[in-house]
Amino acid sequence: MNIFKTIPFNIKKWFFYLLLAFFIAVTLLTCFFFFLINQEEKKIQEQISGFYQEAGFKGDLHFKAAEFHGLSTKYAFRYQEGVEGKTVQFDFLYASLLSKEEIGRNYDTAEELAQHYNSWLVAPFFERAFTESQGFKQLKQEIKERFHQQGLEVSEIRLQLPIQNPDFEDQLARDLLAAEKAGETDLRGILTLDYATYRQIKGFSFTVTVTSLAKEFEGKHLDVSGLPPGNYVIESDSKDEESYYFEID
Incomplete structure (x- = not known):
């Protein structure tokens, strides 16, 4: 027991x-x-x-x-x-x-920095340089005016750099080297880059956001004469409206 x-x-x-x-x-x-x-x-x-x-x-x-x-x-x-x-x-x-x-x-040389501009470690520097440059501000104004004439009011324009483009990389290397020789040491001279120099280089992507993109726009021919080459996306502030894509070669 x-x-x-x-x-x-x-x-x-x-x-x-x-x-x-x-x-x-x-x-x-x-x-x-x-x-x-x-x-x-x-x-x-x-x-x-x-x-x-x-x-x-x-x-x-x-x-x-x-x-x-x-x-x-x-x-x-x-x-x-x-x-x-x-x-x-x-x-x-x-x-x-x-x-x-x-x-x-x-990335201690201008050539190597230019070759790897899309690395996550430095890509934001290049994106800031191009989107805040005078050349891109001028392009945004051109797009706004061109779209306004056709009944589309632009609220935002975003830019994406080419993924791989030898011409783009070569121009970057030249500009970065010139900035280095000129004594531009702040941020390795990246913020001196201006989109205007790269306007005719292919591979850029642009996202244009408009305040309203009614269905009536579907199939409508958009006059984009004079705009630089690139891939374009037109989207609306409203998520319910479709986006439209076109390319200028």
Whole structure:
């Protein structure tokens, strides 16, 4: 009878031990997980800091704390640099460990920087330069006037750089080298680039957003004479209306 009396007690004791072991295992795994995240975060920061330093960019980096999204981790940082007496900043919302190819490059020459302008590490610099240039502002005004004459009111125009285009890269290299020789060291001279120089180079994409794109526009011939070559998308502020695509070669 004494043996049977001790069985419930033994079950409770072993259940307690199993529960304790479970919590210890979870704690250890959690600590190990955060250790790996911390190591990865440090590695990313070291790689990115080293890249910009070796590439000749003299701005400041501000890394944000890692954010957890389920089983994935999001890393982000901000790049800031003083240009002509004012601070320009770029927010990189998604950062990652550099690939072997990226580690092997430092973009320290005008030619290499131009060749890899679409790398996520420098692409925002080039996008800012072109969209804020005087040449692109002039193009936006031309598009607005041309579309207005045909009953379309433009609210926004966005530009995307060519994905791969030797002519574009060659012109970039020449302009960046000229800026370097002229002593333009701020942001490696990237913000001196002007779309006007590249207007006739193919491969650009333009997204033109209009306030309203009624169905009556479908099939209507749009006069785009004089606009530069590129892929064009006309979309509406309203998500319910369709988009239209055309290309100027």
